[in-house]
Amino acid sequence: MNNTDLTDDAGLDEQDCPEGMLPEHCFGKAAGRPRAADKAARREALLHTAGQLFLEKGYSKVSLEMIAREAHVAVRTIYVKFGGKAGLLNAVIADGRARFFGGMDNMETDQRPMEEILGDFSLRFLELISLPTFCSLHRMVVAEARSTPELAETFFTAGPQRTREELNRFFARPDVRAQLRPDVRPEVLPVFLLNCIMGDQMTRLLFPITQPPTLDELRVRAAEGLDLFLRGVKR
Template identity: 70%
Template sequence: MKITDQTAAALAEPDCPESDPSCWGKSAGRPRAADKEARLQALLHTAAELFLEKGYSKVSLEMIAREAHVAVRTIYVKFGGKAGLLNAVIENGRAHFFAGMTDMASDPRPLREVLEDFAVRFLELVSAPAFASLHRMVVAEAKTTPELAETFYEAGPKRTREQLTRFFNRPDVRAQMRADVPLDMLAIHLTSCLLGDNMVRMLFPPERQPTEAELRQQAIKGLDLFLRGVMG
């Protein structure tokens, strides 16, 4: 794994707790926030590559710390351990695909427009090679490493369901839905319509990545299927 000289330099200086007097007064005038963000992103990138390359159970915090040029203590302080670090890796990757999207709970656009925006971003996320690799890793190691499956669910599928449930729970949105469809089923039904058999296909390396146009077409078809079943 290659780390640029610039990234290595940013990571070389460990984070300094504000409660440690020996740190006070150091690096005055430096853009500390930018430095910390650069170190954090490099650490998450390194951890993600190691998890996907070697498998969650075979990667130690010492291994990650050595590759990322940080102290193991830094990882414990920031994330609480390996599961917390994986949680941050997944959340960081998820945030990349939903960056710039208006909060669905307050988005004023028409219902279909909001859901189509979500649908395209969601399919881009689950179609990403890294996500497919992560999914295969979770399936392979879930039985022997329960914390892996739990962390994946909490940081991924659960977050998505909560995001959608907040949207469907809006009075103006709920009023457009069939009253006999339980609120907690709407998010599950939508993601199922969008995914189709993609979760099964993720178990095998794809011959090629879908194009942006293909993903949008899949999003529209899945959304049409969902809306036909739940609109009042």
Template identity: 65%
Template sequence: MKKDNIVLEETLDCPDAAPNDPCFGKSAGRPRAADKEAREQALVHTAARLFLDNGYSKVSLEMIAREAHVAVRTIYVKFGGKAGLLSAAITRGRARFFSDMASLETDTRPMEAILGDYAVRFLELVSQPAFVNLHRMVVAEARTTPELGETFYDAGPRKSREQLGKFFARPDIKPLLRTDLPHEFLAVHFVNCLMGDTMSRMLFPPDAPPTSAEIRRHAAQGLDLFLRSVVL
């Protein structure tokens, strides 16, 4: 399942490093900034792997600390606990997935082109095996572990909605859209047009992940549905 962690935390520079390598534990002397970042990435990567392999509620801080070769106190200091680690994993993975895409706040292309690129990238993200496994874990454990559902929502869906909401509120974009629909609603509606019944289908093992062509076709259909319903 190691490859699945690309959504939660991109493959690290040294994910298979030995305990005495810079990714783990303490090295002699004052650690360099790059070494500190590598260790932090390794810690987040380890936590993400354990969450997906075992379930959030079954993973303790002691288990994470032991696997990552760090002290429990280090986790508290850097992330505040399990929820902070999960949030970091989701946030970092999501940021890297969109890292080569122009910012929605500054992209000057036509609205249709910007949303078209975002739609494809978004559907590629939610089609990743790690996202599917994460979604199933949240559905299964959120009732008994509320912090899991809250952390997932804050680090994922909420950020997507806020990002899209700011885009639809842009001075050059807002006049193109229906005036009776607030930008917060437009963000939710756009995601819903793209997702369709994807969230329901995630509860069942797919025969095979969607192909690139299928994702692009689905993205185009969702975007067309959205634009037909909101553009003046």
């Protein structure tokens, strides 16, 4: 069973409902076996509730009992599906990331020109990290990283590490590698690209953002950052 998927048959059965709550009131549960769409909606609602609580109260101050109470599910359900609080946070981050990159073709097989693929990625990446919710998440991770190591580890694994791995696989494509300078080590390419795209964005994430950048502004930043990257690594 997939520990991060609430859409399998182990939905919110009667025994999963919190004590004192009727099954039909449990996270919108209808009588009988839940439909796939209903279970997907419940999963999305649970992740939304968990994400909101993490951002509002801080990761270390949120318990699974608190999440279960707000989401109208049993703590056991969260353990079964996500393995605990760290697994739930991992799913929250992965779900948010998928909203931006889910519609993008697999970079390992995308047959568009390299510049077009990287341009698509760059804009989506900037849109993601410019979200107020992402900024709040990043500040929370920085604030609690020392006292709660699992928070920083989970954030890095579900976000930055996954992005770097996908870029590594893209730059390892023979057709892509042939367009790049042979003296540039492949392992530095993902970090170099991300740094060129972000600029000082990560520094500004530590402070409240009064006005998020517009889409046009993000397009300009993405194009400028990508141009800087390509000038440094293309043959």
